[in-house]
Amino acid sequence: MQGLSRHGNLIALVVLALVLAVLPIYLPNNYQVSILIFVGLNTILTVGLSLLMGYAGQISLGHAVFYGMGGYATGILAIRFGWSPLAAMSAAAMLTGLIAYCVGIPILRLRGNYLAMATLGLNVIFSLILSQQTDWTGGPNGLGNIPKLSIGKLSFTSDVQFYYLVWFAALGVLTLSLNIVNSRFGRALRAIHGSEVAAEMMGVDAGHYKTVVFALSAVYASIAGSLYAFWISLISPSVVSVNFSVELVVMVAIGGLASVWGAIFGAAAVTLLTEFLRNMLPQILSGASGEQEIIAFGLILMIIMIVLPEGLTTGTLRRLRRWRAERAAVKEIQESVEIMGAP
Amino acid sequence: MSLPSQIVQLLFSGITVGSIYALIALGFVVIYNVTGIINFAQGEFAVLGALIAVTLSQDTPIFGRAVKVTLDLPLPIAIVAAVLIVSVIGILLYELAIRPAKGASVVSLIIITIGASITLRGLALITWSTDPFRLPNFTVGAPLQIFGAFLILQNFWVIGAAAVILMLLFLFFERTMTGKALRACSINRLAARLMGIDINRMAMFSFALSAAIGAIAGIVITPSTFMGYDSGELLGLKGFVAAIMGGMDSAVGAVIGGLALGILEALGAGFISSAYKDAIAFVMLFLILAARLSGLLGASAKQQESGL
Numbered sequence: 001m002q003g004l005s006r007h008g009n010l011i012a013l014v015v016l017a018l019v020l021a022v023l024p025i026y027l028p029n030n031y032q033v034s035i036l037i038f039v040g041l042n043t044i045l046t047v048g049l050s051l052l053m054g055y056a057g058q059i060s061l062g063h064a065v066f067y068g069m070g071g072y073a074t075g076i077l078a079i080r081f082g083w084s085p086l087a088a089m090s091a092a093a094m095l096t097g098l099i100a101y102c103v104g105i106p107i108l109r110l111r112g113n114y115l116a117m118a119t120l121g122l123n124v125i126f127s128l129i130l131s132q133q134t135d136w137t138g139g140p141n142g143l144g145n146i147p148k149l150s151i152g153k154l155s156f157t158s159d160v161q162f163y164y165l166v167w168f169a170a171l172g173v174l175t176l177s178l179n180i181v182n183s184r185f186g187r188a189l190r191a192i193h194g195s196e197v198a199a200e201m202m203g204v205d206a207g208h209y210k211t212v213v214f215a216l217s218a219v220y221a222s223i224a225g226s227l228y229a230f231w232i233s234l235i236s237p238s239v240v241s242v243n244f245s246v247e248l249v250v251m252v253a254i255g256g257l258a259s260v261w262g263a264i265f266g267a268a269a270v271t272l273l274t275e276f277l278r279n280m281l282p283q284i285l286s287g288a289s290g291e292q293e294i295i296a297f298g299l300i301l302m303i304i305m306i307v308l309p310e311g312l313t314t315g316t317l318r319r320l321r322r323w324r325a326e327r328a329a330v331k332e333i334q335e336s337v338e339i340m341g342a343p
Numbered sequence: 344m345s346l347p348s349q350i351v352q353l354l355f356s357g358i359t360v361g362s363i364y365a366l367i368a369l370g371f372v373v374i375y376n377v378t379g380i381i382n383f384a385q386g387e388f389a390v391l392g393a394l395i396a397v398t399l400s401q402d403t404p405i406f407g408r409a410v411k412v413t414l415d416l417p418l419p420i421a422i423v424a425a426v427l428i429v430s431v432i433g434i435l436l437y438e439l440a441i442r443p444a445k446g447a448s449v450v451s452l453i454i455i456t457i458g459a460s461i462t463l464r465g466l467a468l469i470t471w472s473t474d475p476f477r478l479p480n481f482t483v484g485a486p487l488q489i490f491g492a493f494l495i496l497q498n499f500w501v502i503g504a505a506a507v508i509l510m511l512l513f514l515f516f517e518r519t520m521t522g523k524a525l526r527a528c529s530i531n532r533l534a535a536r537l538m539g540i541d542i543n544r545m546a547m548f549s550f551a552l553s554a555a556i557g558a559i560a561g562i563v564i565t566p567s568t569f570m571g572y573d574s575g576e577l578l579g580l581k582g583f584v585a586a587i588m589g590g591m592d593s594a595v596g597a598v599i600g601g602l603a604l605g606i607l608e609a610l611g612a613g614f615i616s617s618a619y620k621d622a623i624a625f626v627m628l629f630l631i632l633a634a635r636l637s638g639l640l641g642a643s644a645k646q647q648e649s650g651l
Contacts, residue, residue: 061457112450113449116453121629125622132618249454295465295469297465298465300458302440302455302459305458
């Protein structure tokens with residue numbers, strides 16, 4: 001979305017930060033706060049994925065891998081090696097970024113369908129390893145007793161404290177990404193999305209840029225994974241499911257493929273919708289176990305991609321702009337007809 | 344069990360599982376060649392085929408056990424009906440989701456077929472909930488014993504089904520006008536259209552055909568393994584790997600790819616680690632994709648790659 005100027009971005013960020021800051025005061029209970037924490041975590045993930053999918057035009061159906069990698073690396077470093085939470089989290093982010101960079105070099109040479117399947121394959125292999133390497137990961141039961149996060153004298157134990165922490169991180173990621181999008185790097189990514197060959201002709205090292213943005217989005221995911229692990233204090237293979245990877249793609253698609261602001265909208269929309277459906281469906285359908293929300297998911301995904309292939313935000317904005325332009329054109333014609341003195 | 348008989352046993356089970364992968368791979372290849380789309384909902388066709396056949400042929404509680412279906416059709420009729428129903432689902436998928444998205448990018452089409460697979464899985468979940476289902480063996484009888492290995496009769500049905508379908512497809516593509524039209528579409532869609540071939544019809548037909556093949560795959564395997572609403576995911580992924588192993592462009596390639604993958608998996612599970620059995624397919628996927636990229640498979644493979 002080229003919609004907002006730098007100035008507009010800054011204002012929007014400040015407004016968002018203020019709204020988020022006062023929001024917990026008006027929330028009646030921890031349940032709502034915890035949903036908003038999930039929205040924040042998903043925002044961090046989705047912003048990274050939207051850089052990769054929307055700006056660089058590469059699909060990843062295995063992004064949950066990096067989320068899980070961050071969470072597991074943090075947990076293992078904190079529990080087995082007794083690292084301080086913050087050090088564990090930073091090391092996990094760096095490690096995940098490095099692994100993503102190395103994996104990205106060969107994998108990102110694939111395109112379209114093949115890239116989708118390869119990343120999906122990565123996801124399946126990674127969840128298998130997590131379930132099998134019981135010594136390190138705790139196997140199917142997961143890794144429990146992850147210590148709470150504390151930075152200096154600040155320790156994050158309650159949900160509300162975590163809410164502020166997660167959104168602080170999410171806004172940081174958002175700011176960084178908005179700057180990246182409006183930089184030389186972001187323009188190079190868009191050029192690659194437009195046409196890789198053309199971009200290379202203009203001197204853009206497409207392979208390098210794609211790998212870097214892949215690694216960057218993995219670092220974001222790792223940070224979200226670490227925060228999740230600290231918050232829940234348990235991380236299990238279910239976090240790394242293919243379904244979650246798909247869900248992340250849904251969030252990006254709903255928000256608009258090339259839109260950092262859309263990503264936050266998509267994360268919020270999908271997370272809230274999932275919760276809503278999970279609560280509502282059992283009441284509508286007798287015997288519904290609450291898992292049936294996936295059907296609504298699938299339908300929404302298809303409809304959005306068919307009707308608004310650019311996503312809800314970007315697509316709607318563009319349609320609105322086109323409509324306005326058409327109306328202006330019609331008006332202009334009418335005026336010129338009047339000037340010419342037509343009957 | 345002695346080593347030779349163990350190998351025979353593993354090979355046989357590998358060929359059986361491989362036949363299933365081959366059938367699913369055939370489904371991928373048919374749609375991909377006619378339309379250029381990878382249908383991520385391919386595994387769902389197998390699940391729907393199997394579960395519909397179960398529902399038609401035996402007492403099955405559906406909709407959260409609220410309704411009980413007691414049609415009790417004879418198994419052959421139920422199977423034919425299930426295959427037809429799934430073909431119609433394939434047609435609906437094309438008409439409702441793929442055709443309206445004409446001209447969408449590859450990423451959009453991927454997301455659409457993923458959406459379709461999630462929707463179908465959700466429908467299966469609502470209808471059959473999380474229960475696993477099984478069909479009876481098609482023929483009763485003691486397992487054959489060859490070289491000290493026990494060969495279950497149902498597995499011959501699976502292998503036979505794959506062989507018969509491959510043969511029918513061959514005849515269809517070589518000897519019938521529709522088959523030739525489909526092949527024309529896969530060679531050059533624009534030229535096919537200029538020759539008066541209705542490419543929309545052909546695309547719809549390819550979805551119906553591949554849904555039918557998928558349904559048959561699901562049905563023949565259900566007597567030997569449980570089928571649940573979410574079994575399609577792994578089946579679809581492995582079928583795709585098999586299709587890639589076969590080069591994505593020929594039916595024979597898909598079958599060879601499927602058999603190779605099945606045998607590798609069986610041997611890997613038998614001799615290396617059964618826990619990592621499912622990883623073998625994806626390691627193969629990476630190896631093959633790497634080989635394709637480095638041009639091991641010749642210029643045509645590379646050219647195709649750049650077209651994607």
